[in-house]
Amino acid sequence: MDIADSATTSSAADDVIYPEEHNVTSVSDVHETTCWGCGLRVLVSPHVPAFKCFWCGAITNQNVFKNENQNFRWRRLRDRCFVSILIVFMLLIVCGGMWAIYPAVVSAGYIYGGVIILIAIILSISTLSTFSLSAFRSAGAPPNILWGSYPAVTKGALENYRFCEYCSKPKSPRAHHCRSCGMCVLDMDHHCPFIGNCVGAANHRHFVIFLISAIISMSCASVMSAYAVYHIWPPLSNWQIQVLNGVVNQKLLMRMLKEFFLAFMSSMLFLPARGLVLIYLFIASVSIEIGLSVLLWQQLCFIYEGKTYLSHISASGGESTAVKDCQNFIRFFGFPYPTTRYLPSFFSSKKRHKK
Numbered sequence: 001m002d003i004a005d006s007a008t009t010s011s012a013a014d015d016v017i018y019p020e021e022h023n024v025t026s027v028s029d030v031h032e033t034t035c036w037g038c039g040l041r042v043l044v045s046p047h048v049p050a051f052k053c054f055w056c057g058a059i060t061n062q063n064v065f066k067n068e069n070q071n072f073r074w075r076r077l078r079d080r081c082f083v084s085i086l087i088v089f090m091l092l093i094v095c096g097g098m099w100a101i102y103p104a105v106v107s108a109g110y111i112y113g114g115v116i117i118l119i120a121i122i123l124s125i126s127t128l129s130t131f132s133l134s135a136f137r138s139a140g141a142p143p144n145i146l147w148g149s150y151p152a153v154t155k156g157a158l159e160n161y162r163f164c165e166y167c168s169k170p171k172s173p174r175a176h177h178c179r180s181c182g183m184c185v186l187d188m189d190h191h192c193p194f195i196g197n198c199v200g201a202a203n204h205r206h207f208v209i210f211l212i213s214a215i216i217s218m219s220c221a222s223v224m225s226a227y228a229v230y231h232i233w234p235p236l237s238n239w240q241i242q243v244l245n246g247v248v249n250q251k252l253l254m255r256m257l258k259e260f261f262l263a264f265m266s267s268m269l270f271l272p273a274r275g276l277v278l279i280y281l282f283i284a285s286v287s288i289e290i291g292l293s294v295l296l297w298q299q300l301c302f303i304y305e306g307k308t309y310l311s312h313i314s315a316s317g318g319e320s321t322a323v324k325d326c327q328n329f330i331r332f333f334g335f336p337y338p339t340t341r342y343l344p345s346f347f348s349s350k351k352r353h354k355k
Helices: 072-107 110-136 203-231 237-247 251-271 273-304 309-314 327-332 345-354
Strands: 002-008 016-019 030-034 040-046 048-052 059-061 162-164 169-171 175-178 183-186 191-193 197-199
Touching: 048 169, 059 162, 072 110, 072 203, 072 273, 110 203, 169 175, 203 273, 203 327, 273 309, 273 327
Parallel strands: 002 048, 016 040
Antiparallel strands: 002 016, 030 040, 048 059, 162 169, 175 183, 191 197
């Protein structure tokens, strides 16, 4: 989008901001409007789609069609209901999984079983708490600033700010309006339907920690459920001995696979409810783990590049100014001090002497 910078006149009494000479051909080719940021009168060309105020730096889009969207409250209610149902479902999965795994892990020893149950409880609490923080915490609304009055708005105070036609207030360059949430979100990454909320500056860290905790929890759940199912299923020692002692050829292999499949299906028909829960837990945990791993890898790549998903899309057509550095991880996860702070004092003092 071409943005025409305007220049102030020599007469301060008129409070008129004219565009640069190369943007207009004659005085009759301009029209007068008002800058929404500082309220000064502006003369701009009707051919430019947007203009930038020389005084406050605010960008005004001309001929903006305001598309009123009154369905965000319904979308918000729908997302909240879905998140509440999802939390109840997660609690049922956690309780059902512990009920199904408990006999198998305790049979190996009370100490071993107690440690496994304690780890499962810690991971469940961590996953549910970070999920709740991501879902019910505000994604990060832009701060309220002074605008609309020339004496209150200092020079360059609204540099590259735009006016949100939905919120009817200034929107910073790092903010985006979400129609599902009905608000502008600072450093918006995306709107996630599974948490019923936007992922922004205030909850992005909680969202990434939730992904990490959920992947670890799903990995432990899949391993424990597979261990418990192994103790419920009939032993396969007879088939293993035949394979080791016989000649491995195509006929023997096909016969072994057929016998194994028939035994597997016959035993599944007589499985108790605990075994069915374990099978469902294993399949669900592996599927969720794969999906969340892909999402976590994408998020970590964007964090390393110093971008969000929306900024990645907007910069895909041109060159990106973001710097790829591991320090982006330190800034993202909230480590305000350099890494040398956590080294022994000998190394820190040695580095200071070198300087």
